Amino acid sequence: MSSSTRVDVAIxxxxxLDAPVARRAGAGPSDDGHVLLDGVGAAIPLNPRSPYTVSGGRLLLDGADTGMGVEAVARPRFYDLRTADGVPYEQIARLHSARVLATTVVQTCVRYDEAERCRFCAIEESLRQGSTIAVKTPAMIAEVARAAHELDGITQMVMTTGTSNGRDRGATHLARCVRAVREVLPDLPIQVQCEPPASLETIQELYDAGARSIGIHVESLDDGVRRRWMPGKGSVPLAEYRAAWVEAVRVFGWNQVSTYLLVGLGEDPDELVAGAEELIAMGVYPFVVPFRPLAGTLATDVDRVPAPPSDVLHHVTARVAAALRRAGMHGAGQAAGCAACGACSALSCEGA
Structure with missing residues (x-):
């Protein structure tokens, strides 16, 4: 697969695109359809103005065959089920790519007031649209995970959460949910995602619950960008992130810790790459993805910020991938999570 084409399609x-597995709004990259590009999972924006189309299972650019095959991920069978209380399973957890189950265990965020909200985030929009529920209980998540494993063959799971008021910032409920899933699926790899907890002991608790990789997502290492784009989350000092990453690497191991780095927030590309190299040296995988305009976010509805230029994203992705390869660090080496899935980034196309 051409990495330049993969990057351009990501933008x-x-x-x-007829995509039975798609997501509107939510906590991470969404408004996308999940497909296999040359057999590799990809979460691709659904854009009515894109020059890319699909015909006969081929990806076309302005009508010309790019040489890349496209296959839509089939609707999973577990989506047709409900809990005894009548809650649709797909409101509890969703399929990402072809074999990843993902859930936001708490769909609200203490930082969602407009003055504090991350401008790229729409975590509560899916709740307002009625496509999810506010809090998923451990029992609910375990029930859905078992069905998704038995009916659709999921091979890993991702659990994220909105930030809470507590010192754990939501990690305690994550740990309960992990334990519940491990009780019914003891061999299923699980990644958890949260802000740095105030007490670093919480990271050990997440591991002890059964999580085998962790995402502590900073999105940007530029404090100016953080203040503009993440006024609430940006108030957490980078020193707290670094301390959490160090502890997470100690607990979970080298290349079992990751963080998102978004391209297109106004950061200097060279500084972004240098920051990624710093993370790699710590044993943290920098998951480089483009900022994606998303309806319902302040960045799109108010600021009208476009996606980054494809050449900038490709340049940054290639340089970070080269640093990852030099370190022998690959997303596929993670037990579970976004880097292990790889659908939202082009790093895997660059051998990382």
Whole structure:
């Protein structure tokens, strides 16, 4: 697969894409359809103005075959089920790519007031649209995970959460949910995602619960960018992130800790790459993805910020991938999580 084409599709999306597995709004990259590009999972924006289309299982650019095959991920069978209380399973957890189950265990965030909200985030929009529920109980998540494993063959799971008021910032409920899933699926790899907890002992608790990788997502290492884009989350000092990453690497191991780095927030590309290299030296995988305009976010509805240029994203992705390769660090080496899945980034196309 051409990495430049993969990057361009990540920015421009695909027009008229029939994607049975798709996501609108939410805590992370969404408004996308999940497909296999040359057999590799990819979450691609659904863009009615994209020059890319699909015909006969081929990806076309302005009508010309790019040489890349496209196959939509089939709707999973567990989506047709409900709990005894009548809650649809797909409101509890969703399929990402072809074999990853993902859930936001708490769909609200203490930082969602407009003055504090991350401008790229729409975590509560899916709740307002009625496509999810506010809090998923451990029992609910375990029930859905078992069904998704038995019916659709999921091979890993990702659990994230909105930030809470507590010192744990939501990690305690994550740990309960992990334990519940491990009781019914003891061999299923699980990644958890949260802000740095106030007490670093919480990281050990997440591991002891059964999580085998962790994402502590900073999005940007530039304090100016953090203040503009994440006024609430940006109030957590980078020193707390670094301390949490160090402890997480100690607990979970080298290349079992990751963080998102978003391209397109106004950061200097060279500084972003240098920051990624610092993370790699710590044993943390920098998961480089483009900022994606998303309806319902302040960045799109108010600021009208576009996606980054494809050439900038490709340049940054290639340089970070080269640093990852030099370190022998690969997303596929993570037990579970976004880097292990790889659908939202082009790093895997660059051998990382």
């Amino acid at each position: 421009q999306g695909i027009r008229l």
